[in-house]
Amino acid sequence: MISAQQAATPQNNGVPAFSLASKVQAMAEPTFTALRSHIYTMTGIYFQDNKKYLLESRISKRLQMLQIESYEDYVRYILSVSGKEKEREFLFDAITINETYFFRNEPQFEIFEKTLIPELVAAGKTKIRVWSAASSTGEEAHTLAMIFLEKIKPKYPSLSIEIVGTDIAPGVLRTAAKGEYRQYSIRNISPYYLKKYFTENNGVFTVVDAARKLVRFEHLNLFDKNRMRLMSNFDVVFCCNVLIYFDQKSKIQVVSQLYDGLNKGGFLFIGYAESLHGISSAFKILNFPKAIAYKKE
Ligand SMILES: C[S@@+](CC[C@H](N)C(=O)[O-])C[C@H]1O[C@@H](n2cnc3c(N)ncnc32)[C@H](O)[C@@H]1O
Incomplete structure (x- = not known):
């Protein structure tokens, strides 16, 4: 694993040096459960079982950005003391659905x-x-x-x-x-x-x-x-x-x-x-x- 701290360097400017998308394995059930519970504790948002694919697709872009090779490594990172703080804002942006428009209702x-x-x-x-x-x-x-x-x-x-x-x-x-x-x-x-x-x-x-x-x-x-x-x-x-x-x-x-x-x-x-x-x-x-x-x- 490339640590998240190492990954986002000024040199790569947040752009992945190589694509990890094709290599990332599907999110394992225990990883999904840990991530869902972390998100719930922070936001009150609850991802039903059938929304695992949504979390995967939202988070996979972040894995590429940070050059982290698996969802497991990512979840370990965001549950760590420093990761929790550093990834908080990204997670809020990544997991929310922001659909809206003028004069909606x-x-x-x-x-x-x-x-x-x-x-x-x-x-x-x-x-x-x-x-x-x-x-x-x-x-x-x-x-x-x-x-x-x-x-x-x-x-x-x-x-x-x-x-x-x-x-x-x-x-x-x-x-x-x-x-x-x-x-x-x-x-x-x-x-x-x-x-x-x-x-x-x-x-x-x-x-x-x-x-x-x-x-x-x-x-x-x-x-x-x-x-x-x-x-x-x-x-x-x-x-x-x-x-x-x-x-x-x-x-x-x-x-x-x-x-x-x-x-x-x-x-x-x-x-x-x-x-x-x-x-x-x-x-x-x-x-x-x-x-x-x-x-x-
Ligand atoms: C679908 S948009 C609704 C926007 C607008 N209220 C409307 O009806 O058009 C839902 C918004 O709720 C925000 N949201 C989700 N969970 C939240 C929370 N715990 N606290 C504050 N905002 C939250 C999301 O970031 C998102 O922008």
């Missing part, structure tokens, strides 16, 4: 604008704090900023908003902070929003400053109890399309901390295919024709 944005904001304003709010938990590359957070500028601010000129986007994967947060997107992300945006809220250069669409300055991004692991305790005082939380990666126990922990992070009278959205059934009964369920919002009463 339109009914939720409509409820946000037409029902939740008026209710919060009627309750006396002059500043709304919104959290896009598991923001990935930031499309949801920036969508909210655009809706605020386009629809909410004209109705409530003295209302202000603070949008915080958080994610566990450092790579996606770098994109989010730049506010630069490609065609894939903007596929669901109306030409009106595209023209008004982006500048385009060589196929790169950059969110205009007026929207970007309403949003900030931070690294946050939703499974980190201590960090989660610091996330408080939010009026609306969007925690969409991430609970599906957790097992029941981690879902309960995360949702309970999201509940604590909300102000009384605040709201939570989860993904279209996700449910709080068996996870939390603390919220009041608000049924809308095309989406559900959860209220902390």
Whole structure:
């Protein structure tokens, strides 16, 4: 084995001197179990037995990069004291699915604008704090900023908003902070929003400053109890399309901390295919024709 520390030298610049891909044996069951349990302890993400192939394919690129010859050696490395620390960020980037796009769940944005904001304003709010938990590359957070500028601010000129986007994967947060997107992300945006809220250069669409300055991004692991305790005082939380990666126990922990992070009278959205059934009964369920919002009463 070539140690991971030796492998990423300035000389090879992270580019493998030779390809190991064809030599790597399939991941043995005990290695998969050890890796899965390490990932679960760190993130709450649980890889079912049928997702072994996914882990293999994600990690194999890293093996090549580090010139490590087997999954066993790699797992030994990441479980070592120094490997645990050094590989943490890479693992977060490698194992997460970051699919997202602008205006992904339109009914939720409509409820946000037409029902939740008026209710919060009627309750006396002059500043709304919104959290896009598991923001990935930031499309949801920036969508909210655009809706605020386009629809909410004209109705409530003295209302202000603070949008915080958080994610566990450092790579996606770098994109989010730049506010630069490609065609894939903007596929669901109306030409009106595209023209008004982006500048385009060589196929790169950059969110205009007026929207970007309403949003900030931070690294946050939703499974980190201590960090989660610091996330408080939010009026609306969007925690969409991430609970599906957790097992029941981690879902309960995360949702309970999201509940604590909300102000009384605040709201939570989860993904279209996700449910709080068996996870939390603390919220009041608000049924809308095309989406559900959860209220902390
Ligand atoms: C499928 S994307 C969802 C993005 C966006 N919320 C949406 O609905 O379009 C899921 C995101 O959850 C993040 N994620 C997974 N586990 C996490 C954890 N424990 N803490 C914070 N973010 C996590 C991933 O990095 C990924 O960017």
